[in-house]
Amino acid sequence: MMPSYFFAHGAPSIVLEHNKYTDFVKNFAASTPKPKAIVLFSAHWEQTSQSISAVDTYETIYDFSGFQDELYQLTYPAKGERSITDHIHSLFSKHGIESVLDEQRGLDHGAWAVLKLLYPDADIPVVALSVNRYLSNEQQYQIGKALAELREQDVLIIGSGGTVHNLRRLNWQGEGNDEWAESFDNWLQNKLKTWDVEALFNYRELAPYAAEAVPTNEHFIPLLLAMGAGDKNRQAELLHQSYQFGNLSLSCWQFN
Numbered sequence: 093m094m095p096s097y098f099f100a101h102g103a104p105s106i107v108l109e110h111n112k113y114t115d116f117v118k119n120f121a122a123s124t125p126k127p128k129a130i131v132l133f134s135a136h137w138e139q140t141s142q143s144i145s146a147v148d149t150y151e152t153i154y155d156f157s158g159f160q161d162e163l164y165q166l167t168y169p170a171k172g173e174r175s176i177t178d179h180i181h182s183l184f185s186k187h188g189i190e191s192v193l194d195e196q197r198g199l200d201h202g203a204w205a206v207l208k209l210l211y212p213d214a215d216i217p218v219v220a221l222s223v224n225r226y227l228s229n230e231q232q233y234q235i236g237k238a239l240a241e242l243r244e245q246d247v248l249i250i251g252s253g254g255t256v257h258n259l260r261r262l263n264w265q266g267e268g269n270d271e272w273a274e275s276f277d278n279w280l281q282n283k284l285k286t287w288d289v290e291a292l293f294n295y296r297e298l299a300p301y302a303a304e305a306v307p308t309n310e311h312f313i314p315l316l317l318a319m320g321a322g323d324k325n326r327q328a329e330l331l332h333q334s335y336q337f338g339n340l341s342l343s344c345w346q347f348n
Contacts, residue, residue: 151198236320251314263338322347
């Protein structure tokens with residue numbers, strides 16, 4: 093069974109960077125069976141209705157400004173896969189989750205920056221999925237759980253976001269990691285490894301520095317979605333953890 097994964101996507105420029113995290117992501121495919129398709133939840137596609145992409149070929153969305161000119165020349169023309177789109181639509185319906193098809197939207201940087209590092213040839217079909225910040229954490233988990241059977245069909249499920257993602261607290265020039273960011277991620281690591289969903293659903297009240305680490309929840313949601321897809325076996329493994337700019341968490345979690 094294909095594991096589900098959470099990948100931090102960091103800043104848009106991550107796709108041009110060379111560091112421990114980008115090395116890890118670039119080498120990921122070499123140690124993992126090639127999936128027949130990728131289903132990806134991006135923190136940067138927010139909708140109040142659960143949206144499922146239904147495009148033939150994706151355009152590349154540059155949903156950022158002020159970065160290197162080179163970044164705006166990159167493309168990721170992945171193909172869609174309508175049969176999987178329809179299957180996801182059916183699975184959501186089966187589990188009482190309302191969803192709609194989107195035949196227009198391309199891939200935002202939360203999707204294509206990670207995918208370009210993972211599979212630079214864009215030769216694997218992709219189905220993009222939106223996130224809804226207004227649902228409860230338990231509802232997020234259940235959305236991921238509804239897609240779990242895709243893992244048995246060699247479909248790779250990815251949540252793309254960031255566990256500590258507070259752009260106002262970034263230290264662009266500093267060195268070292270901020271203690272508050274590490275404290276939150278350490279708490280999170282413990283709860284994920286013990287699969288303590290009750291604590292995770294209530295992280296805002298229970299986790300240290302939750303307000304600093306997760307000022308808005310759209311980047312945290314993909315973690316719960318990917319975790320939900322791993323509900324059957326409930327095994328979580330931290331594959332990588334590092335930081336940029338003092339507290340921007342770059343992590344990868346595998347859910348078996």
